[in-house]
Amino acid sequence: MRLIITDIKELQSAQNPTQRVITDNGSIHSCIGCFGCWIKTPGQCIIKDGYEHIGEQFSKCDELTIISKCFYGGFSPFVKNVLDRAISYISPHFVIRNGEMHHKRRYSNVIHMTVYWYGEDITEAEMKTAQSLVTANALNYDGRVNQVLFFSSADQAREALPL
Amino acid sequence: MNIALINASPKRSESASGALLSDLKGLLPDDQIVKSFSMNRPSIAEEEIKELCGCESWIFSFPLYVDGIPSHLVSCLYQIEQLGIKNQNIYIYAVSNSGFYEGKQNRNALAILKNWCDKMGFVWGMGIGFGGGVALNSMKGVPLGKGPKSMLGSACRTLVNAVSSHATADNIYITINLPRFLYQVLGEMGWRQEIKANGGKRRDLERRL
Numbered sequence: 555m556r557l558i559i560t561d562i563k564e565l566q567s568a569q570n571p572t573q574r575v576i577t578d579n580g581s582i583h584s585c586i587g588c589f590g591c592w593i594k595t596p597g598q599c600i601i602k603d604g605y606e607h608i609g610e611q612f613s614k615c616d617e618l619t620i621i622s623k624c625f626y627g628g629f630s631p632f633v634k635n636v637l638d639r640a641i642s643y644i645s646p647h648f649v650i651r652n653g654e655m656h657h658k659r660r661y662s663n664v665i666h667m668t669v670y671w672y673g674e675d676i677t678e679a680e681m682k683t684a685q686s687l688v689t690a691n692a693l694n695y696d697g698r699v700n701q702v703l704f705f706s707s708a709d710q711a712r713e714a715l716p717l
Numbered sequence: 718m719n720i721a722l723i724n725a726s727p728k729r730s731e732s733a734s735g736a737l738l739s740d741l742k743g744l745l746p747d748d749q750i751v752k753s754f755s756m757n758r759p760s761i762a763e764e765e766i767k768e769l770c771g772c773e774s775w776i777f778s779f780p781l782y783v784d785g786i787p788s789h790l791v792s793c794l795y796q797i798e799q800l801g802i803k804n805q806n807i808y809i810y811a812v813s814n815s816g817f818y819e820g821k822q823n824r825n826a827l828a829i830l831k832n833w834c835d836k837m838g839f840v841w842g843m844g845i846g847f848g849g850g851v852a853l854n855s856m857k858g859v860p861l862g863k864g865p866k867s868m869l870g871s872a873c874r875t876l877v878n879a880v881s882s883h884a885t886a887d888n889i890y891i892t893i894n895l896p897r898f899l900y901q902v903l904g905e906m907g908w909r910q911e912i913k914a915n916g917g918k919r920r921d922l923e924r925r926l
Binding site: 585631679686691 | 726785786789795829904922
C-alpha cells in the first residue's frame, strides 16, 4: 500500500483502496513528548484526535510519499506533526545501524520514501538540508529513499505526483 | 546585553531542554540580563515576540524530533518570520538534544534552525548537538563539566563565551560521557521499568498492531 502525507488538502480526494492519504483536517495536536505511544498504549498515540493510528498506518505501507512545502529545509508544520506523531512505528529499543544508534524495528515492512518538496524560494542550503533530512529519516525507519524532488509550487508538485 | 533562553520542549516540566538551559544559565556572567521564554505550543503571543526582539542573543533548547525540530517549533519560527522582523544584531544559538548517543544526529535540526536564521537576516551564532540528552533529567545533581557531563560542560562554556562576546563559532557535536553500550543498556532498562510502571509487560514494548 502507498501512504501519502501532505499539506495539500485537495489531495484527500486521491484516497482509494490501495492508497491512503493523510491531510490536515484541522484537528491534529502536536506531540507532547510523553512516549505514551511506547509505554502506555504501545503502537498507538495517546492523543485521540483522529491521528493516533499513524504509526500503525506506516506499518501497512511499502511506499511512503510525502508532499510538503519546504520550511527552512524541513517539513511543513502539518507534515512534521504527522511524522512526530508516528514514532510508534518504531520500537523504543535501540539498535546500531550504519555505526549509529537508531530505534529497532517494530514491524517488518520496508518503507520506500519519495519526497516532493515545494516552495517558491527554496535556497541551495535548504535543498541540502532537505535531502540530508530524508536520508536520515529513511535510516531511522530502516527504509530506503526512492527519490527526493523539488518544485517551485504546490501545483507543480501535485502534477508530478503519479496518482 | 539581553539574552533570551527559549525552552522549546513540549514538556512543561522535567525536560532535558529545560535542564540544559538551567546549566547554561548558571554559566552566564552576572552582568547579562537573562529572560526566559517558552515555545512549547504551535504559536507564541505577539507580546512575547516583541520582548524577544529586545534581546540581542537568543538561545534555543529543544529535543530532536524525527531528525528535525519539533513541529510546534516550526510553527513558531514561521510565525516569527511572517512578522517580517529585520534585525541584523540578533544572534541565534541553539542546543539540540537527542535520545540517540551520537551528537551528530542533531545536525539536520541545527541546519534547519540556521536556514531559518538566514531567512530572517539574523546571525547564526553556533549550535550544540548533544547525544544522550534523555539521561540529563536523572543527572540534575551532577555538576556541569563533571562525569557524564564533562563534554557538555566544555561545549556549554564555548557557547556561553560566544554569547557573551556576541560572536559566532562552529557547531559542536558531543555526547554524554558514558560508553555507548552502557548508555544503550541503561536506556533499555529504563523503557522496561516505564512500561511495567504503566501496567504493561516487557514484551509489550515490541507489540504490533
